Amino acid sequence: MKPSRLLSILLALTLLSINLTFAADDIHYQDIKSLKNIIPQQDSYYTISSNVQIDNIYYTFTITTPESADLQITSIPSLIKTIHELSVIEWYKSTPQGNQVWAGAKGSVKNIGKGAKAVVLHPGDSAVAIGRSVAKTGRAIGSFFKGLVKKEPKSSSGKDLDKGAGNILTADVARKAAYDLHLDVYSKNPLVIALLNEISKQQWAGSIGVSAATYFTMPGLSSATAITTGALTPGAVIDITERMIRDNSPEELNRELQRVMREIIGYSKDTQEYQLFTDFLNNPNFDPRQKAYITLYLTQLKHVAGMSNVLSVLKNCREIENAVILYHQLQLMAAVDMNAKNVKFSQYATNTNRIYGIISSGDLIAILPFDYATSSKFMKNELDMIPEVKGTRSIWLLGDATKSFSALAKKSGIDAIYDGILKFGAFKLGATDLKSDDM
Numbered sequence: 001m002k003p004s005r006l007l008s009i010l011l012a013l014t015l016l017s018i019n020l021t022f023a024a025d026d027i028h029y030q031d032i033k034s035l036k037n038i039i040p041q042q043d044s045y046y047t048i049s050s051n052v053q054i055d056n057i058y059y060t061f062t063i064t065t066p067e068s069a070d071l072q073i074t075s076i077p078s079l080i081k082t083i084h085e086l087s088v089i090e091w092y093k094s095t096p097q098g099n100q101v102w103a104g105a106k107g108s109v110k111n112i113g114k115g116a117k118a119v120v121l122h123p124g125d126s127a128v129a130i131g132r133s134v135a136k137t138g139r140a141i142g143s144f145f146k147g148l149v150k151k152e153p154k155s156s157s158g159k160d161l162d163k164g165a166g167n168i169l170t171a172d173v174a175r176k177a178a179y180d181l182h183l184d185v186y187s188k189n190p191l192v193i194a195l196l197n198e199i200s201k202q203q204w205a206g207s208i209g210v211s212a213a214t215y216f217t218m219p220g221l222s223s224a225t226a227i228t229t230g231a232l233t234p235g236a237v238i239d240i241t242e243r244m245i246r247d248n249s250p251e252e253l254n255r256e257l258q259r260v261m262r263e264i265i266g267y268s269k270d271t272q273e274y275q276l277f278t279d280f281l282n283n284p285n286f287d288p289r290q291k292a293y294i295t296l297y298l299t300q301l302k303h304v305a306g307m308s309n310v311l312s313v314l315k316n317c318r319e320i321e322n323a324v325i326l327y328h329q330l331q332l333m334a335a336v337d338m339n340a341k342n343v344k345f346s347q348y349a350t351n352t353n354r355i356y357g358i359i360s361s362g363d364l365i366a367i368l369p370f371d372y373a374t375s376s377k378f379m380k381n382e383l384d385m386i387p388e389v390k391g392t393r394s395i396w397l398l399g400d401a402t403k404s405f406s407a408l409a410k411k412s413g414i415d416a417i418y419d420g421i422l423k424f425g426a427f428k429l430g431a432t433d434l435k436s437d438d439m
Contacts (some may be wrong), residue, residue: 026051032059034371034399034420035076039083045090046083056378057370058123059399066090071189075123076371076398076422077232077328081184084230085192088181092195105198109191123324154284156319161186161287162250165196171249173200179246182229182237186287232328233335233427241296250288254281257295264299265307276311283315285323297330301337304357306348313350322353328369329355332398332427336367339426349387362391371399373419375408383412396421 028050029041041048049062058075065071065086073079092098155161164185165174171185177199178185183192231237244256258278261267267274281291294314298307310330317323333355337345345357349364356366366386373379386393392415395401401409401419409417421427 026053027059028052029061032400034397034422035079038422039079043087046086048079054372056376057372059371065191071191077324077369078123080232081187081230082189085183085187085189088183089191089195092181101195101198101202104202105194108194108198123321156285159320161284161320164288165193165200170200170204173203175246177203179242184230184289185245186289232422233331235335235338236293236331238296241292245289245292253288253292257281257291260295260299265302273308273311276308276315280311280314283317283323285317285320286314286327290323290327294327294330297334300334301330301345304337304345304348306350309350310348310355313353313355316352325353325369326355328398329367332367332369332396332421333357336365336426340424343426349389351385351387354382354385356386358389358391362389364389364391364393365396366393367396367421369398372402373397373400373405374402375404379405380408380412383409383414386412386414388413392416394418398422 029035029048029052030050032052039048041050045066047064049064051062053060055074059079060072060074061079063071063073063082063086071082073082089102093102164171165178165187174196175185177183177196183196185196187193229237244253248256258274258281261274261277262269265273267277280286280294286294298310314326317326333345336343336357343359343365345365346360347358349356349358354366356364358364364387368382386395393413394416395409395414395418397417397419398421399419401417406417418424
């Protein structure tokens with residue numbers, strides 16, 4: 001073999017080895033800049049492993065709970081939500097009623113996460129590893145009323161995203177319990193499902209009262225957890241929206257959301273926008289909670305031109321993973337528009353899979369709800385999708401950007417990158433004066 005040929009092969013193998021090593025690299029939790037002072041690594045009811053895996057654009061965290069359940073949580077928003085859920089369960093267990101309910105629920109969860117398989121909560125719920133013990137979790141109430149559960153349209157993963165805790169006879173009880181406890185009845189966390197199912201079963205059997213609990217504060221829990229209430233941004237949990245979710249089945253909720261669109265945004269039934277919105281509500285890749293909050297964010301951003309383009313993107317979303325991204329894009333955009341001192345969106349910019357905002361100066365802001373951005377093929381594609389505008393183009397990242405991504409973005413004509421945006425005043429969790437900080 002010629003020396004030059006051998007050198008080429010060795011060089012290729014070296015580069016492959018570097019790439020494989022990089023892909024397999026972990027990062028230490030305490031070194032994640034975007035999460036510093038947001039979620040503590042440890043509390044009395046959970047421990048986040050120091051080793052955090054990088055899963056393309058997301059971090060994957062491993063959480064251990066007192067029940068020895070190892071939960072693998074992918075993405076910063078999922079981490080915030082899961083820590084909140086664990087804190088609620090811990091608080092509820094400390095109450096007399098909660099202790100009674102958990103005694104019935106813990107049989108369903110005692111083996112979750114033990115052994116070779118952990119429970120994986122992924123942004124798209126497409127990487128859920130369900131073992132035999134986890135499969136039993138959903139049977140606590142399902143076997144109670146076998147054959148009575150109504151089938152719903154399937155999402156892109158084949159899952160019924162409209163199906164929450166409880167079933168056709170007890171779903172209203174589960175929704176009420178979730179509201180009282182500040183939980184998401186459509187959560188995929190098996191610990192939450194087990195708790196809400198057990199509340200539903202015990203109330204149906206008449207062994208507990210009408211209310212699951214009245215949730216005010218959680219004494220002894222960290223402030224970073226207590227202030228999130230499972231939300232990513234301030235104002236992302238609104239009581240009127242929570243009550244709509246509590247009081248309505250998925251089908252009834254859709255009708256309520258259509259009413260909101262008519263009365264608040266002013267779309268009559270014969271408009272193109274109303275039909276696009278209705279088609280979005282029928283998209284099975286969004287769960288009912290996402291549909292309710294996306295409707296809220298659209299009303300908060302009703303002054304922004306180009307709504308029909310946004311509704312088209314939502315209607316045509318074909319992947320759960322992308323539905324999650326769009327949901328968080330609108331949530332973060334609404335937080336910016338309402339709370340930032342010097343940023344007010346005047347127009348939407350869209351492509352097939354993303355939503356961006358343009359301010360009055362003509363500058364474009366691309367809010368990307370990703371944990372980790374490097375010079376990957378995925379992020380190169382993200383850069384290529386950002387529309388050209390007359391003004392500047394900036395990227396706002398939920399998580400962290402590497403130097404290689406910054407160089408790639410500059411080469412692609414991006415004027416500025418801001419990462420770790422949860423530290424910005426408009427996104428600061430628990431902030432009392434959201435307009436006090438400049439962006």
